[in-house]
Amino acid sequence: MHRRINPREQKRMMQRMGMNMDSVEDVTQVIIRTPAKDIIIDEPEVAILQVQGQKMYQIIGGQVSEQAPGNILASAPAKPIFTDEDAQLVADQTGKSLDQAKEALEDCGGDLAKAILLLSS
Numbered sequence: 001m002h003r004r005i006n007p008r009e010q011k012r013m014m015q016r017m018g019m020n021m022d023s024v025e026d027v028t029q030v031i032i033r034t035p036a037k038d039i040i041i042d043e044p045e046v047a048i049l050q051v052q053g054q055k056m057y058q059i060i061g062g063q064v065s066e067q068a069p070g071n072i073l074a075s076a077p078a079k080p081i082f083t084d085e086d087a088q089l090v091a092d093q094t095g096k097s098l099d100q101a102k103e104a105l106e107d108c109g110g111d112l113a114k115a116i117l118l119l120s121s
Contacts, residue, residue, distance in 0.1 A: 018051065018052055019049060019050065019051050020049070020050040021047055021048070021049045021050070022047065022048050022050075023045070023046070023047050023048075024046040024047065024048060027043075027044055027045070027046045028042070028043065029041065029042050029043075029044075030044050030046065030059050030062070033069060034069070035069065036069065037066050037067065037068065037069060038066065038067050038068070038069050039064065039065075039066050040064070040065050040066070040067065041059055041062040041063070041064050042062055042063045042065075043061075043062050043063060044059045044060060044061055044062030045059075045060040045061055045062075046058065046059055046060070047060070081105070081106070081109060081110030082102075082105045082106075082110040082112075086105060086110070086112055087101045087102045087105055088101070089112065090104060090105060090112060090115045090116055090119065093116050093120075094116055094119040094120055096119050100119065101115065101119065104116075104118045104119050
């Protein structure tokens with residue numbers, strides 16, 4: 001027969017040993033990238049264990065798959081890094097067209113100030 005430890009008791013024991021454990025909420029995916037492959041873990045439970053100033057991440061469960069390295073970014077949908085309002089603001093501030101403002105924002109990673117400086121120079 002295996003006795004299960006009370007979570008509260010387990011936490012107290014860990015604290016006495018100088019260990020602290022917190023969970024990471026709402027994790028949807030963990031990616032472990034190596035030169036040979038990418039290991040993708042969907043919907044895992046993740047905990048951070050702190051021992052003597054060092055952090056360890058514990059990944060529990062989830063659906064595991066592997067693929068060639070670098071393919072993850074190609075399969076992920078591209079997220080816009082700026083809004084249409086951002087592009088309009090850059091266009092208004094610089095007197096340039098909306099298309100030029102969007103291109104500048106893309107080049108600057110969505111940074112409004114950099115895009116305005118780029119188009120103003």
